[in-house]
Amino acid sequence: MDSKLVNRLKEIVGEERVSLNETVLMNHSKDESYHEPAYPDAVIFPHTTDEVSAILAYANEHHIPVVPFGRGTSLEGHVIPYDGGICLDFNEMNKILEIRAEDLIVKVQPGVTRTQLNKELRKYGLFFSVDPGADATLGGMAATNASGTTAVKYGVMRDQVRDMEVVLADGSVIHTGTLAAKSSSGLHLNGIFVGSEGTLGCMTELTLRVYGIPEHEVAGRAVFTSTHDAVLAVTSLIQASIPIGRVELVDPDSMRQFNRHSGTAFEEMPTLFLEFHGNQAGLMQDIQFATEILNDLGCLSLEFKEDLASRNQIWEARHNLAYAYIHSAPGKKLMVTDVCVPISELAVSVDYTREMLNEMGLMGGIVGHVGDGNFHALLMIDVNNQSEVKTAKEFSDRIVRFSLSRGGTSTGEHGIGTGKRQYLVEEHGPALEVMRAIKKTLDPNNILNPNKLL
Amino acid sequence: MDSKLVNRLKEIVGEERVSLNETVLMNHSKDESYHEPAYPDAVIFPHTTDEVSAILAYANEHHIPVVPFGRGTSLEGHVIPYDGGICLDFNEMNKILEIRAEDLIVKVQPGVTRTQLNKELRKYGLFFSVDPGADATLGGMAATNASGTTAVKYGVMRDQVRDMEVVLADGSVIHTGTLAAKSSSGLHLNGIFVGSEGTLGCMTELTLRVYGIPEHEVAGRAVFTSTHDAVLAVTSLIQASIPIGRVELVDPDSMRQFNRHSGTAFEEMPTLFLEFHGNQAGLMQDIQFATEILNDLGCLSLEFKEDLASRNQIWEARHNLAYAYIHSAPGKKLMVTDVCVPISELAVSVDYTREMLNEMGLMGGIVGHVGDGNFHALLMIDVNNQSEVKTAKEFSDRIVRFSLSRGGTSTGEHGIGTGKRQYLVEEHGPALEVMRAIKKTLDPNNILNPNKLL
Structure with a gap:
């Protein structure tokens, strides 16, 4: 980008929020994946929707690529600006704008992280369900349709998004949904913008569904001789309508790695980590039923715990597995x-x-x-x-x-980013042409996160 | 349509499945709403995706409008062919193609009705959750993003659709999703095709999520002095994470109307009809907690029943309310x-x-x-x-x-159809242009249910 372009961007957001600093550029050249880094030409830290709109309108006019950036925790190179241009860092748009406890919805700016939101929600007896592990921004999580361990009960990111304010490539601002819990009015734009990985627009506000904190939680660990048995057991639990909060499988090699790392002596066998959310009486009956099913299906050892410390202990190997490998x-x-x-x-x-x-x-x-x-x-x-x-x-x-x-x-x-693009044809067939047609319609100059996703 | 066009359609599906019969045309001229009827030029009963594809390719070439039709139970004139052309009646594509009980998914043709599906699923201890009242086809329910009384627990139609085979305006055939329970690959086409009211394509197969039949159900009825109190009570139940299967409010005038119609003596007050799904111990605790909340919030009388006959009795006024008015x-x-x-x-x-x-x-x-x-x-x-x-x-x-x-x-x-189009600008603002751009991209000749929805 020549200095004339940069100067105009500085006029839009103020000089101090356009950075060409080498370290800043480097920090915005990568995500948490193994994909090769690439520097943007400039990093901008917008504060308002109007600023984002003005930046995109200007970038669109001059065909400058724009890559939205949150915490850089993506795992397929989503935020790496291979075509240079502007990195739009949303971390300074990090306000929780409104908590409507009665409606079980919150309105946030895209740079709010999930732990930041949950800390605030706790005061209301509420929580936000999606937990991808990393402390990502909610904008980033919507961009990749993140999920994680709780999706089995509460659904994925797309299920939580009720409305978004999105700035399109030409700078126009739209709302993709409604504050109502459901709607059959018009095409469902929420669905198509969530998971679009910054290729269709930049989110500047999100209205998200939240939940009441469950009255009671129980954690469990079940050991099996074979992965087949463990998986079959989970299928049976779900078919029996036992509402599971989380259920994670860890394989024997990983249990061995964890023991080596932490000096523990867990069985080095296929292991299920379970969590149930509900009321106490219901959970006791669920667990009794689950115990029967798990034992019938070849579970070798099984334990359940209720207090927080024991629950954390029971999940220890699962929680720290990645560290066991990294270290x-x-x-x-x-x-x-x-x-x-x-x-x-x-x-x-x-x-x-x-x-x-x-x-x-x-x-x-x-x-x-x-x-x-x-x-x-x-x-x-x-x-x-x-x-x-x-x-x-x-x-x-x-x-x-x-x-x-x-x-x-x-x-x-995790999403497609740059790392999974080669599978799109095989996975989607002619539907890929429909996706590409939508992208072309909404971003005719291909400025939004170019050469990602589609 | 001139006879040449009709003859070509007869070549595609066979003479006996293209009808110009006056009674058949009349039956496809309306839905269940008050909107004025209009006749199609021809009604076609396809049997296969290939036939649908050939019909659409032909209609697209000759700019003939095509309106997909299920049971005609829509309530905003969605299926009324105001521009004439072809009514594509999917009632003969009514096979349940596959029940994957282990995966909790089923694959059906669009003409399968929800009661037809539930009858079959019962053999597997499963059920399909969406209940809009009418015995609509699943294709029709997906087209309008139907929901009904169970949405509070299980979600709306869009939440149940995992994949669809859709024939586009030009006759090409795509799949909108995946058989996996979740995916972050590509743009989420399921979201945009569900609720598109036949304006973006014709569904020829649907893969839907199903659930295990709950172990136990309890029905309840709670009477309040004011609507405000009744609504506040429901909000409190939901915030307290009490999982409600259904909860319906009926107003005093409607209770009076029902008493008049059926000679009953229900309190003519704002009344909540409740249903809880879960295990017995959990439900007992839920109901105890719910009772406290409801009483705290001004409930005048409250009863819960467990056996099927009593449950039906308790919901009688809600179930038969429409009849009380109609009669x-x-x-x-x-x-x-x-x-x-x-x-x-x-x-x-x-x-x-x-x-x-x-x-x-x-x-x-x-x-x-x-x-x-x-x-x-x-x-x-x-x-x-x-x-x-x-x-x-x-x-x-x-x-x-x-x-x-x-x-x-x-x-x-219920959807937009023809009856709610005047509110789209107010409701969606500039997002309406995005919807229209997507429609134009996917159906450039505007043959698919023209002048509906957008």
């Missing part, structure tokens, strides 16, 4: 696969993934949001070792193709 | 408003609606899906009396404008 391989970077399959295909998919890890000589663990059929292989790779990166990519490719062959998706919750 | 006004037609507001605005909206009914001298009742903020005024009108129709439309207009002024929507579950 075991200093200097290496975490690479995470993210397929999601119909639950009937989960056991075979997890088995295949373990087989490929072994066959390809890769060190890694498997953890699954098993109630949804979504699972991750966690790999430690040396990003400077080309052959290691190549093998990891080849591994990821096999996992994705297996998932697609079983009616699954290439990404359950 | 009281022979020769008249039912007109139903359908706004949905943030729940904090519900009490004042219901009060305003009753005030308008009284002020305008209209006979009618109010029933609300109160957990969602969605409520209907049921009016009996003589469609041949122009002044009565005019007053009813004026009434509906006031209710919609009040809803919009309170952050609500013009339609919670």
Whole structure:
């Protein structure tokens, strides 16, 4: 960008909020993935919708790429500005604008993080359900349709978004939804903007659904001889209408890695981590029923805990699994696969993934949001070792193709970014042309996060 | 349409499945609303996706309007072919293609009705949750994003659709989703096609989420002195995380009307009809907690029942309310408003609606899906009396404008069709242009249900 363009941007938001500083550019050149970094030409920190609108109108006129940026916690290179241009950093638009406790909705700016929101909501006995692990911004989570461990009960990010204020490529400002809990009026723009990874517009406000904090929680851990049995047990729990708050599968190699890391002596077997939310009497009956089902389906050992400290202890291995891998391989970077399959295909998919890890000589663990059929292989790779990166990519490719062959998706919750684009044709077929036509209609100059997603 | 066009259509699907018969045309000239009928030029009964594709490709080439048709139970004139052309009746594409009990999904053709599906699912201990009242086709329900009494617990139609096979205007066939429980791959086409009222494509297959039949159900009825108190009580129940299966509000005039119709002696007061789904111990605790909340908030009388016969009895007035009105006004037609507001605005909206009914001298009742903020005024009108129709439309207009002024929507579950189009600008502002741009991109010749929705 030449200095004339930069000067005009400084006029829009004020000089101090347009940065060309090398360190600032570097911090906005990457996400948490293994994908190669690239610098933006400038980083802008907007404070208002009007500023975002003016920036986009100007960028659109001059065909300057714009990449919205939150906490940079994406895992497929979503926010890396490969075409340069403007990085629009939303971290200074971080106000909780309104909490409507009676309506169970909140209105926030896109730079609010989920822990920031939950801290405030606790005062009202409320919570925001989506928990992707990282303390991402809510704008970023909407952009990738994030989910995580609680999706099995409360749904994914898309299910929580009631309305968004979005600035389009030409600077015009729209609202995608309504404050009402449901609507059959017009095309459902919420659906198409959530998960659009910054390619259709920049969110400047989000109205999100929140929930009452459950009266009671119980955590559990169940050990099985085989992954098949563990997965089948979860399927049976769900079919029996037992409402599960979270259910995570950790594979034997990962349990072994955790024991090595932390000096514990957990069974190195396929393990389910469970959580139930509800009232106490109901949970006791759920757990009794769940115990019968789990035991019938070959559970070797099973325990449930109610108080907070014991609940945390029971989930310890799951909570700290990624650290156990990261600390075991200093200097290496975490690479995470993210397929999601119909639950009937989960056991075979997890088995295949373990087989490929072994066959390809890769060190890694498997953890699954098993109630949804979504699972991750966690790999430690040396990003400077080309052959290691190549093998990891080849591994990821096999996992994705297996998932697609079983009616699954290439990404359950991380998104496409730059890392999964090669699967779009296989996954969506002619529907991809419809997606591209919508993108072209809404962003004819292709300034919004170009060459991502579609 | 000239006979050449008709002959070509007969070649595509066979002569016996293209009808120009007067009675058949008449049966496809209307829905269940008060909107004026209009005849299509021909009614076609396709059997396969290939046939639908060939018909649309041909219609697109010759700019012939195409209106998809299910059971004709829409309430805003959605299926009335005001521009003539082809009515595509999907009732012969009515096969349940696959029940994947383990995955809690089913694949159906669009002409399958919800009771047909539920009858089959019962064999597996499963059920499909959306219940709009009418025995609509699942294709029709997806087209309008239908919901009804169970949405407060299980969500609306859009929440149940995992994938659809859709034939686009040019005859190409796409899939809008995936069989996996969640995905962050590509733009979310499910969201935009559900609720598109036949204006973006014709659904030829739907993959839908289903649920395990709850172990236990309890029905309840609670009487209040004021609508405000009743609505506040529901808000408190929801905020207390008490999982409600259904909760319906019926206003005093409607209770009076029901007593008159059926010789019963129910209290003629604002009444809540409740249903809870879960395990027995949990429900007992929920009901104990709910009882405390309801009593604290001014409930005058309260009862709960568990066995099926008593449950049906307790809901009698709610179930038969529409009949009580219809039978009281022979020769008249039912007109139903359908706004949905943030729940904090519900009490004042219901009060305003009753005030308008009284002020305008209209006979009618109010029933609300109160957990969602969605409520209907049921009016009996003589469609041949122009002044009565005019007053009813004026009434509906006031209710919609009040809803919009309170952050609500013009339609919670019935859709826009032809009857609510005048509110789109006010409700969606510049977002309407985005919707129109998407429509134009996907249906450039405007053959798909023209002049509806957008």
